[in-house]
Amino acid sequence: MLTLTVLYDARCDLCCRIRAWLQSQPKYVELAFLPAGTDAARRRFPHLNHQATLTELTLVSSRGEVYRGAKAWLMCLWALREYRAWSLRLASPELMPLARRLIARVSSQRFKLGHYRWLLRRET
Amino acid sequence: MNPIVLTYIVYLIISIALTIWVAQTLFKNGRIFLIDVFHGNDALADSVNHLLVVGFYLINFGYISLALKLGYQVADTREAIEALSSKIGVVLLVLGGMHFGNLYIFSRMRRRAVLPDAPPPVTPDGCTFVREG
Numbered sequence: 001m002l003t004l005t006v007l008y009d010a011r012c013d014l015c016c017r018i019r020a021w022l023q024s025q026p027k028y029v030e031l032a033f034l035p036a037g038t039d040a041a042r043r044r045f046p047h048l049n050h051q052a053t054l055t056e057l058t059l060v061s062s063r064g065e066v067y068r069g070a071k072a073w074l075m076c077l078w079a080l081r082e083y084r085a086w087s088l089r090l091a092s093p094e095l096m097p098l099a100r101r102l103i104a105r106v107s108s109q110r111f112k113l114g115h116y117r118w119l120l121r122r123e124t
Numbered sequence: 125m126n127p128i129v130l131t132y133i134v135y136l137i138i139s140i141a142l143t144i145w146v147a148q149t150l151f152k153n154g155r156i157f158l159i160d161v162f163h164g165n166d167a168l169a170d171s172v173n174h175l176l177v178v179g180f181y182l183i184n185f186g187y188i189s190l191a192l193k194l195g196y197q198v199a200d201t202r203e204a205i206e207a208l209s210s211k212i213g214v215v216l217l218v219l220g221g222m223h224f225g226n227l228y229i230f231s232r233m234r235r236r237a238v239l240p241d242a243p244p245p246v247t248p249d250g251c252t253f254v255r256e257g
Contacts, residue, residue: 028240047253065248074245084239091245 003030003062004079005044006072007053010035014110015057022076029079056107069107070100131204132192138208139188139215143181146219150226151177157230161237176229180222187218 006022009015019033034041036053045060052058052068059072067075077087090099106113151173158169191211198204 044255045252046255060252060254061248062254064251064254066250066252067246068249071246071249078242078245084242085235087245088242 001030001062003032004075005032005034005060005062006076007034007036007041007045007058007060009054009057009110010038012110014113022080025083026081027079028081028084031076031079070096070103073103074099127198127200127204128194131194131198131208135192135208135211136188138212140185142212142215142219143184143188146223147177147180147184150180150223154226154230157234161230161233163237176226180226183222184215184219188215191215 006019008019022031023033034044036058037050041048041053042050048058048060048066056069057072059067059075061067074087074091077083077090089095154176155169155173158173159166162168162172191214194207194211196207198207
């Protein structure tokens with residue numbers, strides 16, 4: 001069984017909210033979550049550059065494949081039943097540059113965006 | 125017989141025959157699509173196919189019946205053929221539109237059906253060792 005481990009930035013509010021949202025969605029592929037840069041993450045992936053995982057979202061499959069940044073986001077969408085079609089669409093050569101830019105923008109502003117609580121309300 | 129009544133009768137015969145032909149084409153060829161979409165479940169595919177064709181018949185016969193009335197008199201054969209031609213032309217366009225609508229529904233259903241087996245959309249950036257546990 002393929003499992004995708006998401007190394008997310010636990011210091012950022014937005015990332016934690018997105019994590020909760022991802023956890024609540026129905027999935028095709030199991031998603032596991034580990035806070036980036038922690039001992040648990042270092043133990044699990046001893047050869048990974050953990051400093052880099054704190055600046056961009058990193059996803060590692062149970063087979064050891066590493067996805068970073070926009071690719072990691074698309075893999076998260078690919079795991080979800082409702083959004084797999086979107087991940088395939090966004091990965092097309094026409095839309096991938098746009099997706100990459102948008103994700104880079106959101107990533108760099110993530111601490112600021114976390115203040116807008118209405119943006120991603122935690123689902124209960 | 126009154127030429128306009130004759131025109132109506134010819135119009136009905138041609139339109140109904142065309143509708144039956146298009147519906148049968150859809151019924152025969154759509155089945156293969158639907159069996160694939162429903163992962164080989166023949167009974168479900170046949171049921172959905174039948175429901176789609178019934179809808180197709182209802183909309184088309186409804187349109188044909190609404191569009192029957194000709195707002196003017198036809199004096200001779202030439203005018204009758206012209207009137208018939210424009211009526212049948214619109215019926216053909218409606219049938220064509222409905223047919224492509226159905227094809228779109230089929231392709232959408234198929235696209236959704238292949239999603240669970242779709243490979244990852246992007247290639248990995250690299251590989252790393254994963255410690256079990």
